[in-house]
Amino acid sequence: MHVLEVGCGAGRFTEILLRFPAVRLTSIDLSSAVEANALNCPPDVRHRIAQADIMTPPFLPRQFDVVICLGVIQHTPSPEETIEKLYEQVKPGGYLMFDHYTFEIRRLTKITGNLLRPMVKRLPNGARMRAVERMVDLFFPIHKAIRKIPFAQQVFSRISPITTYFHVYPQLSENLQRDWSVLDTHDGMTDWYKHLRSLDQLREIVVGLGAGDVLALRGGNGIEVSCRRPA
Numbered sequence: 001m002h003v004l005e006v007g008c009g010a011g012r013f014t015e016i017l018l019r020f021p022a023v024r025l026t027s028i029d030l031s032s033a034v035e036a037n038a039l040n041c042p043p044d045v046r047h048r049i050a051q052a053d054i055m056t057p058p059f060l061p062r063q064f065d066v067v068i069c070l071g072v073i074q075h076t077p078s079p080e081e082t083i084e085k086l087y088e089q090v091k092p093g094g095y096l097m098f099d100h101y102t103f104e105i106r107r108l109t110k111i112t113g114n115l116l117r118p119m120v121k122r123l124p125n126g127a128r129m130r131a132v133e134r135m136v137d138l139f140f141p142i143h144k145a146i147r148k149i150p151f152a153q154q155v156f157s158r159i160s161p162i163t164t165y166f167h168v169y170p171q172l173s174e175n176l177q178r179d180w181s182v183l184d185t186h187d188g189m190t191d192w193y194k195h196l197r198s199l200d201q202l203r204e205i206v207v208g209l210g211a212g213d214v215l216a217l218r219g220g221n222g223i224e225v226s227c228r229r230p231a
Helices: 034-040 079-088 109-121 125-145 150-159 173-191 200-208
Strands: 002-006 024-029 047-051 064-069 090-100 212-219 224-228
Touching: 024 034, 024 109, 034 047, 064 079, 079 090, 079 200, 109 125, 109 150, 109 173, 125 173, 200 212, 200 224
Parallel strands: 002 024, 002 064, 024 047, 064 090
Antiparallel strands: 090 224, 212 224
């Protein structure tokens, strides 16, 4: 089974995909994260890695049994065009699977984060990380103090611009909690695009491309979609 993983990053999902012996995996990413991926999941006869743009992929179309794209499409200039390019890589009878942010109260009411993001993402590289670290220094102790009070955590998260995981992964050490907070706050504050699409909009996109067996459900980071190119 030839699988294309688009937006592989450092290998978060690469590692999982390679656990299946039948998978022959191609991992691509626009950024230099492919170098970390190569260290974490070394290339071999089952795994190849390329730094590439899905809008101009280095492959002939319709080469893959499965195309997977997680945590990426909402950050591209045009989600509709990106989905179309992903679908072009699916061979007849193959599957496309992706996720996308959607309209949710938790995103729309992240008051401070939504106000600060347009400014933070325009800072120079080093200054962006320093700004995020200062935010974490300020807000992380408060999240920690109220970590066992779900209602307080829920309300404060609307005001706080940072991401924390005390409520999801309470077993993590304080150092890991802070590291994850810095990394994911930086990720959430510095992406240039953060598009939202509804379940119906995403379903219409893939149906318009001619896909069948369309399944679109709320889950994960918003909406999860799978569809199949007719054989």
